[in-house]
Amino acid sequence: MSEPRSSDETLDRRAFLTKSIAVAGAGVLGAAAPSPATANDPPETPPWMKAPGAPLGPYGQPAKYEAKVTRTLIRSQPGTTGTGASRTPLESLEGMITPSGLHFERHHSGIPDIDPDKHRVLIHGMVERPLVFTVDALMRYPMVSRIHFLECAGNSAPMYGATPPALTCGQVHGLVSCSEWTGVPLRILLQEAGVDPKAGWILAEGADAAAMSRSVPMAKAMDDAMLALYQNGERLRPENGYPVRLFLPGYEGNMSVKWLRRIKVTPTATMTKDETSKYSDLQADGKALMFTYPMDVKSVITRPSPGVGLKGAGLYEISGIAWSGNGTITRVDVSTDGGREWTAAELVPPVLPRAITRFRQAWRWNGAVTTIMSRATDDVRQVQPTREQLVREHGTNVIFHYTAIQAWRVEANGEVKNVYA
Amino acid sequence: MSEPRSSDETLDRRAFLTKSIAVAGAGVLGAAAPSPATANDPPETPPWMKAPGAPLGPYGQPAKYEAKVTRTLIRSQPGTTGTGASRTPLESLEGMITPSGLHFERHHSGIPDIDPDKHRVLIHGMVERPLVFTVDALMRYPMVSRIHFLECAGNSAPMYGATPPALTCGQVHGLVSCSEWTGVPLRILLQEAGVDPKAGWILAEGADAAAMSRSVPMAKAMDDAMLALYQNGERLRPENGYPVRLFLPGYEGNMSVKWLRRIKVTPTATMTKDETSKYSDLQADGKALMFTYPMDVKSVITRPSPGVGLKGAGLYEISGIAWSGNGTITRVDVSTDGGREWTAAELVPPVLPRAITRFRQAWRWNGAVTTIMSRATDDVRQVQPTREQLVREHGTNVIFHYTAIQAWRVEANGEVKNVYA
Numbered sequence: 001m002s003e004p005r006s007s008d009e010t011l012d013r014r015a016f017l018t019k020s021i022a023v024a025g026a027g028v029l030g031a032a033a034p035s036p037a038t039a040n041d042p043p044e045t046p047p048w049m050k051a052p053g054a055p056l057g058p059y060g061q062p063a064k065y066e067a068k069v070t071r072t073l074i075r076s077q078p079g080t081t082g083t084g085a086s087r088t089p090l091e092s093l094e095g096m097i098t099p100s101g102l103h104f105e106r107h108h109s110g111i112p113d114i115d116p117d118k119h120r121v122l123i124h125g126m127v128e129r130p131l132v133f134t135v136d137a138l139m140r141y142p143m144v145s146r147i148h149f150l151e152c153a154g155n156s157a158p159m160y161g162a163t164p165p166a167l168t169c170g171q172v173h174g175l176v177s178c179s180e181w182t183g184v185p186l187r188i189l190l191q192e193a194g195v196d197p198k199a200g201w202i203l204a205e206g207a208d209a210a211a212m213s214r215s216v217p218m219a220k221a222m223d224d225a226m227l228a229l230y231q232n233g234e235r236l237r238p239e240n241g242y243p244v245r246l247f248l249p250g251y252e253g254n255m256s257v258k259w260l261r262r263i264k265v266t267p268t269a270t271m272t273k274d275e276t277s278k279y280s281d282l283q284a285d286g287k288a289l290m291f292t293y294p295m296d297v298k299s300v301i302t303r304p305s306p307g308v309g310l311k312g313a314g315l316y317e318i319s320g321i322a323w324s325g326n327g328t329i330t331r332v333d334v335s336t337d338g339g340r341e342w343t344a345a346e347l348v349p350p351v352l353p354r355a356i357t358r359f360r361q362a363w364r365w366n367g368a369v370t371t372i373m374s375r376a377t378d379d380v381r382q383v384q385p386t387r388e389q390l391v392r393e394h395g396t397n398v399i400f401h402y403t404a405i406q407a408w409r410v411e412a413n414g415e416v417k418n419v420y421a
Numbered sequence: 422m423s424e425p426r427s428s429d430e431t432l433d434r435r436a437f438l439t440k441s442i443a444v445a446g447a448g449v450l451g452a453a454a455p456s457p458a459t460a461n462d463p464p465e466t467p468p469w470m471k472a473p474g475a476p477l478g479p480y481g482q483p484a485k486y487e488a489k490v491t492r493t494l495i496r497s498q499p500g501t502t503g504t505g506a507s508r509t510p511l512e513s514l515e516g517m518i519t520p521s522g523l524h525f526e527r528h529h530s531g532i533p534d535i536d537p538d539k540h541r542v543l544i545h546g547m548v549e550r551p552l553v554f555t556v557d558a559l560m561r562y563p564m565v566s567r568i569h570f571l572e573c574a575g576n577s578a579p580m581y582g583a584t585p586p587a588l589t590c591g592q593v594h595g596l597v598s599c600s601e602w603t604g605v606p607l608r609i610l611l612q613e614a615g616v617d618p619k620a621g622w623i624l625a626e627g628a629d630a631a632a633m634s635r636s637v638p639m640a641k642a643m644d645d646a647m648l649a650l651y652q653n654g655e656r657l658r659p660e661n662g663y664p665v666r667l668f669l670p671g672y673e674g675n676m677s678v679k680w681l682r683r684i685k686v687t688p689t690a691t692m693t694k695d696e697t698s699k700y701s702d703l704q705a706d707g708k709a710l711m712f713t714y715p716m717d718v719k720s721v722i723t724r725p726s727p728g729v730g731l732k733g734a735g736l737y738e739i740s741g742i743a744w745s746g747n748g749t750i751t752r753v754d755v756s757t758d759g760g761r762e763w764t765a766a767e768l769v770p771p772v773l774p775r776a777i778t779r780f781r782q783a784w785r786w787n788g789a790v791t792t793i794m795s796r797a798t799d800d801v802r803q804v805q806p807t808r809e810q811l812v813r814e815h816g817t818n819v820i821f822h823y824t825a826i827q828a829w830r831v832e833a834n835g836e837v838k839n840v841y842a
Contacts (some may be wrong), residue, residue: 051630055502092655212757230516232518239477
């Protein structure tokens with residue numbers, strides 16, 4: 001057995017991958033280890049090999065055995081069906097891409113049923129040439145494709161509560177997802193309309209019944225903003241803004257206005273209901289922060305996590321996700337002893353700006369109660385704060401921009417619990 | 422207007438993105454251009470803004486308006502429902518990721534309905550310790566996540582025919598798809614079983630009714646082979662091998678054995694029916710090539726393409742995909758004049774080994790009949806051949822490994838046709 005790298009038995013990944021396995025053989029994983037085969041022959045023929053299987057199909061779906069892997073619906077407005085949020089089951093997923101069927105949802109008045117042939121996008125306000133685009137016209141423009149996370153400003157809000165919520169990782173932190181987005185750079189369309197140099201902002205409005213609207217600084221609109229038409233290769237899903245949405249890499253989710261119907265070029269921010277009564281950050285002193293756009297650096301361990309526990313002492317892989325709206329993840333440290341010692345986890349390439357980065361860390365669990373946590377750092381040298389630091393700075397009136405280090409307590413029986421630590 | 426870079430009016434992309442648009446304004450796109458707005462006011466309220474929209478849901482689906490975007494079923498065995506192939510609608514997709522619902526299918530006896538709790542993977546043969554793995558046991562191991570294409574050896578086979586098939590891009594070339602795959606490196610499991618140093622191969626067998634089986638050289642098994650458990654973030658889809666498949670980056674698709682039930686370590690190749698009677702390449706002289714594993718460098722323009730035509734002269738973006746089983750795409754050249762002049766297209770990052778790479782090239786179409794084509798190069802300096810070169814080397818008895826340059830003829834009315842050129 002290779003030597004652990006630190007006293008808490010956090011193992012070097014390479015040792016897991018080579019030496020420890022090679023030396024220790026089948027016993028290395030403990031309780032969940034593979035069984036020695038009883039005979040060196042092909043195994044018994046299972047029933048599903050005895051008759052032809054199901055036919056090919058035009059559009060595939062997940063296995064029926066995975067029917068429990070769904071978004072968790074959390075409706076914030078009783079009496080409505082379309083106003084609220086649903087969260088990605090992070091604890092059931094791997095890698096960096098979120099399948100579109102499990103991308104989180106946040107709607108302010110349900111999902112509009114938009115006929116793409118009748119949809120229009122207007123660019124007006126302080127422009128030389130107000131323009132109206134059909135979806136077909138947008139399809140003519142040059143496009144960009146980029147893998148980016150999208151996170152609701154209200155993600156992880158239950159963690160501001162006085163006691164740690166007894167929920168799964170996805171139920172707490174699953175208002176973040178990551179897709180490959182393809183669309184037209186907004187800059188090109190604004191240039192075509194001819195933006196007045198005195199204009200400092202745009203207003204983006206959705207074609208939902210709430211006319212969800214946000215103001216965006218012109219600098220962002222002319223930088224990496226896009227009008228997204230495709231998500232993970234295919235056209236946008238209805239709940240993600242079909243047929244066209246604004247996409248603002250790294251910014252709080254609701255600014256990436258779905259079902260985009262107009263962009264008005266304006267001298268200042270419009271102060272819409274969605275950026276004054278909502279999506280502003282009430283501080284401990286009763287004042288509120290506004291226009292807190294980038295989603296700061298953050299990470300969470302997805303396995304093990306509540307509901308995805310351990311089965312006896314032995315070797316495990318800790319797997320998690322990290323992301324930063326300010327740039328690229330440069331480092332994720334993992335502690336398996338409640339924060340005393342930290343070890344740099346492996347970051348799975350490609351590590352991309354404003355995208356989810358998967359991290360992995362081999363761990364030998366000795367079967368004792370302990371607490372595991374992850375701490376991400378990005379390339380602007382932001383480091384994820386502790387919950388204590390975050391609350392000290394922002395109080396607990398606020399429901400947005402919770403970014404603190406998540407601690408999971410591993411019980412002696414292998415169950416995992418959400419704790420403040 | 423900026424100057425075109427070559428006589429055939431292939432435009433510099435940066436000119437498209439900045440100068441030409443900024444100077445030419447709304448007229449630049451010709452017939453499909455945006456309309457000037459009639460008033461500088463918000464547009465009329467569409468019906469979908471007048472009532473709350475649809476509720477949130479546990480697992481999302483594409484918009485009903487995209488119902489025509491499906492795999493195309495091509496059943497090779499009349500009288501069966503599960504034996505054949507379905508192709509990805511490449512002409513409707515963008516970016517590098519294929520949504521799992523549209524990943525191509527190729528089954529030899531349908532899709533088995535496998536209970537993951539009852540599924541077992543056996544490693545046996547020339548090993549010290551034959552081992553049986555449950556899916557839960559596999560989930561304990563360290564994993565890797567990588568974005569890779571998968572291509573059936575029989576992709577593009579209709580192009581060996583005497584006349585160019587009048588089919589869409591996906592119907593011809595859609596036996597290629599690209600996903601993020603996550604799983605356990607096979608090397609770790611083989612090391613745990615203890616491979617006899619004299620063993621040169623493995624046999625991989627699927628748990629479908631065809632017991633589809635292929636031999637794989639030990640060098641590949643110990644290199645980048647994985648037992649894939651996740652596809653695009655979620656567990657494998659049934660038609661892609663749920664609950665576990667072998668995945669061999671860059672190799673012909675059916676070697677990545679789906680529904681994997683055993684790996685036998687062997688001294689030599691097993692010569693299964695699936696690598697002798699099938700998946701060998703009959704040459705013009707009546708002899709057959711065997712074990713032609715890597716899928717060579719290849720590309721195709723997906724837009725414009727048959728069914729996705731042009732609407733009048735003006736600026737367009739040519740968009741396409743390139744990939745190589747031998748490594749990384751380093752260059753894609755595009756010709757819009759039947760192959761006389763070629764211009765290097767933009768490669769969309771991240772450009773990853775053995776993954777689909779999206780390329781883009783701005784093009785001003787003057788409205789005359791012409792032929793467009795793309796030619797990919799990889800980092801082992803392989804260059805995609807012309808159809809004439811490919812046929813000269815391999816004849817037309819073969820149905821596998823068609824990799825030639827695809828030519829699309831653009832008619833004066835904007836329709837696009839498949840041609841041999």
